[in-house]
Amino acid sequence: MRIVVEDAAFDAGAEVNAFAAAQRDMGAIVTFQGVVRGDGGLARMEIEHYPGMTERALTAIATEARDRWNLGDVLVIHRHGRLTPGEVIMMVATAAPHRADAFAAADYLMDYLKSRAPFWKKEYGADGAAENATWVAAKDADEAALTRWQGASNE
Amino acid sequence: MRIVVEDAAFDAGAEVNAFAAAQRDMGAIVTFQGVVRGDGGLARMEIEHYPGMTERALTAIATEARDRWNLGDVLVIHRHGRLTPGEVIMMVATAAPHRADAFAAADYLMDYLKSRAPFWKKEYGADGAAENATWVAAKDADEAALTRWQGASNE
Amino acid sequence: MMIDVLYFAWVRERIGLPRERLTTDAATVADLVAELIQREDRYAAAFADVTALRVAVDQVLTGFDTPLAGAREVAFFPPMTGG
Amino acid sequence: MMIDVLYFAWVRERIGLPRERLTTDAATVADLVAELIQREDRYAAAFADVTALRVAVDQVLTGFDTPLAGAREVAFFPPMTGG
Numbered sequence: 001m002r003i004v005v006e007d008a009a010f011d012a013g014a015e016v017n018a019f020a021a022a023q024r025d026m027g028a029i030v031t032f033q034g035v036v037r038g039d040g041g042l043a044r045m046e047i048e049h050y051p052g053m054t055e056r057a058l059t060a061i062a063t064e065a066r067d068r069w070n071l072g073d074v075l076v077i078h079r080h081g082r083l084t085p086g087e088v089i090m091m092v093a094t095a096a097p098h099r100a101d102a103f104a105a106a107d108y109l110m111d112y113l114k115s116r117a118p119f120w121k122k123e124y125g126a127d128g129a130a131e132n133a134t135w136v137a138a139k140d141a142d143e144a145a146l147t148r149w150q151g152a153s154n155e
Numbered sequence: 156m157r158i159v160v161e162d163a164a165f166d167a168g169a170e171v172n173a174f175a176a177a178q179r180d181m182g183a184i185v186t187f188q189g190v191v192r193g194d195g196g197l198a199r200m201e202i203e204h205y206p207g208m209t210e211r212a213l214t215a216i217a218t219e220a221r222d223r224w225n226l227g228d229v230l231v232i233h234r235h236g237r238l239t240p241g242e243v244i245m246m247v248a249t250a251a252p253h254r255a256d257a258f259a260a261a262d263y264l265m266d267y268l269k270s271r272a273p274f275w276k277k278e279y280g281a282d283g284a285a286e287n288a289t290w291v292a293a294k295d296a297d298e299a300a301l302t303r304w305q306g307a308s309n310e
Numbered sequence: 311m312m313i314d315v316l317y318f319a320w321v322r323e324r325i326g327l328p329r330e331r332l333t334t335d336a337a338t339v340a341d342l343v344a345e346l347i348q349r350e351d352r353y354a355a356a357f358a359d360v361t362a363l364r365v366a367v368d369q370v371l372t373g374f375d376t377p378l379a380g381a382r383e384v385a386f387f388p389p390m391t392g393g
Numbered sequence: 394m395m396i397d398v399l400y401f402a403w404v405r406e407r408i409g410l411p412r413e414r415l416t417t418d419a420a421t422v423a424d425l426v427a428e429l430i431q432r433e434d435r436y437a438a439a440f441a442d443v444t445a446l447r448v449a450v451d452q453v454l455t456g457f458d459t460p461l462a463g464a465r466e467v468a469f470f471p472p473m474t475g476g
Contacts, residue, residue: 012175013168016186020167020243025194030261032254033175033184034476047475048402050468053452078475088175090476099187099265099393106185107258110476116454118468119475120402135403138472189393202392203319205385208369233392245393254476265393271371273385274392275319290320293389 001066001074003058005049007081012088019075019093026072026095028102032110038085043126046133047089049080050118061112065094068108069101076109078119111145156221156229158213160204162236167243174230174248181227181250183257187265193240198281201288202244204235205273216267220249223263224256231264233274266300311335313378315342317356318387321363324356339365340374342384356386364389394418396461398425400439401470404446407439422448422467423457439469447472 004010012033020029036045062074071094078090092109096102121136159165167188175184191200217229226249233245247264251257276291316329336342343360346353357363360374366385367376378384399412419425426443429436440446443457449468450459461467 011168011172013166013170013172015168016171016188017166017168020188020190023190025192025240027190027192029186029188029190031171031184031186032258033171034254035175035178035182035184037180037182037252039180048405050399050401050449050452050470053449053468056452057454085180097192099189103187103258103262103265110254110258114476115473117475118401118449118470118473120471121474122402135471136474138474143472203322205316205318205366205369205387208366208385211369212371269393270390272392273318273366273387273390275388276391277319290388291391293391298389 001059001062002076003055003062004077005051005054005058006077006079009079009087010077010091012091015075015077015091016093019073019095023072023095025097027097028099029093029095030099030102030106031091031093032106033091034089036083036085036087036089041125042085042123043128044082044084044124045136046082046122046124047080048120048122049078054078054080054118057117058113061109061116064112065105065108069094069096069105070098071096071101071105074105074109076113078113078117080119108149111142111149114142115146156214156217157231158210158217159232160206160209160213161232161234164234164242165232165246167246170230170232170246171248174228174250178227178250180252181257182252183254184248184250185254185257185261186246186248187261188246189244191238191240191242191244196280197240197278198283199237199239199279200291201237201277201279202235203275203277204233209233209235209273212272213268216264216271219267220260220263224249224251224260225253226251226256226260229260229264231268233268233272235274263304266297266304269297270301311378313342313381314383315346316383316385318385320388321356321386325352334378336378338374338378339367339372339376339384342378343374343386362388394461396425396464397466398429399466399468401468403471404439404469408435417461419461421457421461422450422455422459425461425467426457426469445471 073095075093094102094105124133228250230248249257249260279288450464
């Protein structure tokens with residue numbers, strides 16, 4: 001299990017390959033990448049985080065995923081600081097003997113990471129002005145998504 | 156949309172990066188990689204396919220995914236011929252504005268590709284003997300998985 | 311009519327060849343299977359249990375009751391195991 | 394007791410600083426919030442609607458009724474928007 005919180009850009013393809021190469025007898029590898037969208041006039045975003053707690057929260061979420069599904073490994077990388085459209089914000093990767101576990105765990109990691117890992121996004125428009133920048137509001141849909149995982153300890 | 160059926164090995168990380176770089180305003184990219192497992196004494200496998208129909212079936216499955224979800228792009232790469240444990244058999248990638256579409260479409264592609272694309276796997280044990288090689292039997296679970304996608308045209 | 315018949319995986323192995331061109335008057339896939347079974351034991355062995363087989367006509371997966379009028383290519387194979 | 398209080402995102406901006414060390418006798422998070430609101434308008438503005446806020450005690454997400462006995466670090470922030 002590897003949890004990385006960093007401001008530097010990372011090479012998602014190289015991370016996927018390194019993650020896959022480290023596995024043994026894991027038939028299924030699922031990855032998710034989140035990319036900054038430029039529609040809506042976004043020029044850049046700043047991602048704030050809570051050093052210490054962020055790593056801790058991501059570790060707890062990844063550990064929970066390993067408890068719920070039959071996984072060989074989990075990788076989470078999340079950037080903070082300044083990002084522009086087209087840049088990769090974060091990625092998760094899961095490795096499992098079977099594809100259903102790899103898919104469910106990656107989906108779960110994303111749902112929890114969205115609403116339970118301490119990151120906050122501030123969006124800057126084309127004018128780049130701080131006074132016009134806005135904090136992204138949490139979506140009700142993201143909170144509602146968590147209810148999908150309640151109840152059964154394994155699906 | 157890109158559909159590739161080839162016997163050569165491919166660099167999954169490089170494919171993921173090229174796929175992601177070609178997108179505009181797709182916030183979510185999901186990938187699946189299938190890897191040859193070596194447990195159970197497998198020494199190698201041979202994947203047979205139906206040239207022409209295989210590409211056609213994969214294209215139909217990918218087109219159906221684009222009709223069902225809001226996707227920016229779909230990639231499917233599947234190898235045939237001889238593969239050894241640890242090698243990547245195939246990958247799919249989906250790009251969407253939102254993560255739920257990217258996850259559902261990748262999951263759907265895998266379910267249909269397993270049971271509706273003309274590939275057949277033959278497994279060879281440590282002795283490498285053709286007379287001891289066995290054709291992989293289709294799993295009832297793979298056929299049952301397809302029922303998940305019936306009914307609602309979009310979820 | 312002339313038709314190309316293709317065999318894959320263990321169907322190909324049992325019949326002993328990957329494809330052949332046949333002249334047939336079979337109206338449907340099932341009729342073609344009945345003709346093949348009459349030919350030789352190896353065909354009878356391959357088609358002993360058609361519920362274990364899948365068929366494609368002109369590269370589209372279909373059923374054994376499909377008419378062959380106008381078809382150029384019929385393929386027989388076990389359930390697929392890709393991915 | 395001495396406690397580190399951290400603020401993130403718009404809570405940090407409204408209060409005007411990322412962290413401060415306070416001496417408090419607050420028994421719970423809610424008591425600490427009540428103390429802060431009394432201090433200055435900028436705190437009152439930041440904590441005007443605590444339902445819009447989340448709190449972590451010693452880096453674990455928790456509720457406003459959580460006791461502060463033994464706590465070293467309390468953080469206030471809006472709902473998280475990672476991913």
